[in-house]
Amino acid sequence: MESLRVTVDIVIFTLRDGILQVLLVKRGVPPFEGQFAIPGGFIRQDESLEDAALRELYEETGVRNVFLEQLYTFGDPKRDPRGRVVTVAYYALIASDKLSLVAGAEAAEAQWSLANEPPPLAFDHKSILEFALERLRNKLEYTTVGFQLVPEKFTLGELQAVYEAILGRQLDKRNFRRKIALLGILKPLREWRHTGRKPAQLFRFASARFEKLKDKGILFPF
Amino acid sequence: MESLRVTVDIVIFTLRDGILQVLLVKRGVPPFEGQFAIPGGFIRQDESLEDAALRELYEETGVRNVFLEQLYTFGDPKRDPRGRVVTVAYYALIASDKLSLVAGAEAAEAQWSLANEPPPLAFDHKSILEFALERLRNKLEYTTVGFQLVPEKFTLGELQAVYEAILGRQLDKRNFRRKIALLGILKPLREWRHTGRKPAQLFRFASARFEKLKDKGILFPF
DNA sequence: TATATTAGTGTCTGACAGACACTAATGGAG
DNA sequence: CTCCATTAGTGTCTGTCAGACACTAATATA
Incomplete structure (x- = not known):
């Protein structure tokens, strides 16, 4: 009932x-x-x-x-x-x-x-x-959910595009990169993507650091 | 089924x-x-x-x-x-x-x-x-839910006590009061509470300002 | 009237966010 | 081969905000 x-x-x-x-x-x-x-x-x-x-x-x-x-x-x-x-x-x-x-x-x-x-x-x-x-x-x-929408290897430009698409506004390239760099969870690769004009460096997640944050309960900190 | x-x-x-x-x-x-x-x-x-x-x-x-x-x-x-x-x-x-x-x-x-x-x-x-x-x-x-736990008229000390009880840690009195003042949603009353030694001023919400924020969708901003 | 208690106030410092402009590397056009 | 258009990549300055920090004011009670 x-x-x-x-x-x-x-x-x-x-x-x-x-x-x-x-x-x-x-x-x-x-x-x-x-x-x-x-x-x-x-x-x-x-x-x-x-x-x-x-x-x-x-x-x-x-x-x-x-x-x-x-x-x-x-x-x-x-x-x-x-x-x-x-x-x-x-x-x-x-x-x-x-x-x-x-x-x-x-x-x-x-x-x-x-x-x-x-x-x-x-x-x-x-x-x-x-x-x-x-x-x-x-x-x-205030989290890193945005990273979920990017392929395993990605350029910072691609990551920024995700943020811009979701937020619906343009972000300043330098401020964005500083913010990401400060997180310290990206691992630069020795690979470059050649789709544009100047090749763009590829990154992936630095799991070690990421797991550490997860242990602290921060999980997706920003 | x-x-x-x-x-x-x-x-x-x-x-x-x-x-x-x-x-x-x-x-x-x-x-x-x-x-x-x-x-x-x-x-x-x-x-x-x-x-x-x-x-x-x-x-x-x-x-x-x-x-x-x-x-x-x-x-x-x-x-x-x-x-x-x-x-x-x-x-x-x-x-x-x-x-x-x-x-x-x-x-x-x-x-x-x-x-x-x-x-x-x-x-x-x-x-x-x-x-x-x-x-x-x-x-x-990041909101003002804390104000829900305080009587209609309240002292800043009482409000701070709410925050301290929920967060489980002590807050600096001056920093707390500055933060609240910056919100600009409290209306000082011409009444004082005489329970302690020095009487404490009573406040209530300044609805006008509060409603304005609500209209902007901020609702419980901090 | 002396004292203990709670109320009330301002400054300095470091972190972070937003605004802002140029150089570097490459592909493609000519 | 050279030029140029395009995208990648980098640093500084400034205002705001948060945290640390110490003294004076007003009252009740002893």
Whole structure:
């Protein structure tokens, strides 16, 4: 009697062509048939919320081991016209290089959209997306979530582009590099990327230092 | 079939005798009979999550119009030995003066405990309490939630005591007062509190300025 | 009236953030 | 081969903010 239907919805972000994008699925059945929605599904009896989110994420993208964090739980009685459904929303960040490898099983009906200008969304999914964007922008400022959207080896210009895409404004190159350097968690490689004019040095994470910070509970400090 | 039992649990904080305290209820039935737990209850079919939390809060404390914020949703399949229960946790802050006016209906089995050294708790409620404490400490630094725990008229010493109780460390009086003054949201009153030796000036919130900040979406800025 | 207690006040210093402009290396065009 | 357009890479100055730090003022009580 006191039971409710509970789903997990996952706002999946990636950065493609220097633009922040969200994975959306086109609904094939009413209500909101033909409209886009944030991917999600019901929670099974024996799995934790996070496991359910990871499973959905894998089903949609074929990707594991990516950043995933609980966002908020939406439970307005009228949010689904068919009846009451509570949804525990998560958001995930996937670097584009991990993504291109695998095509999702349900990918036929899934497509990437601009995170800042999404198409009309079903249910209260517009609110959920906005909530996720706000959280992402906030966390970008005082954590290192931004690094989740960059390939394993990356240039400082690419990293800065991630920040600019999410924050929606340009950053000063020198100030940005100073801030990153001060973290001391990047390891310069003896490799250069030759896509532009002057080659750009590649970096990766200096895990040692990073783990140390993690032990202190700082995890994604900025 | 795809339904789960869903509850809201509310971590209710107050400040009494200069110590941060949580409201806990003693369980009268198994499992964890006789142990303390965070108050909560099932969500009704027609109420939103926040309404459910407000209702529980009112039932326990007789108080309305207090700070209430969703904390996190806990959904481990084994968190309740009787079967699966997902709980949406909230936390609330109640100033002691609001509290003393009304006695809760279920208050017989409820009691205040030290937030930092709670008795053994049922289910995963220790985790939930710790989660709430961490959130509260964090929000204290960059918002004005701390003001929620102080009476309508208060001295700067009382306000500082709130901060010290939550953060668990002493603060420098002059630095604290400068920080508060810089916010510009306090209105000095022509009243003094005479409990100590030298009388202390009373303050209240300068709503005008506060509302302005709220309009900008800053809400609880620091 | 002497004293103990709490209220109230200002400066200095180091860290960090934002504004700001030039040189270096390369690929492609001519 | 040379020139040029483009992107990479670097340092200083300045204002703000946070933390450390010590004394005077007002009252209640002994």
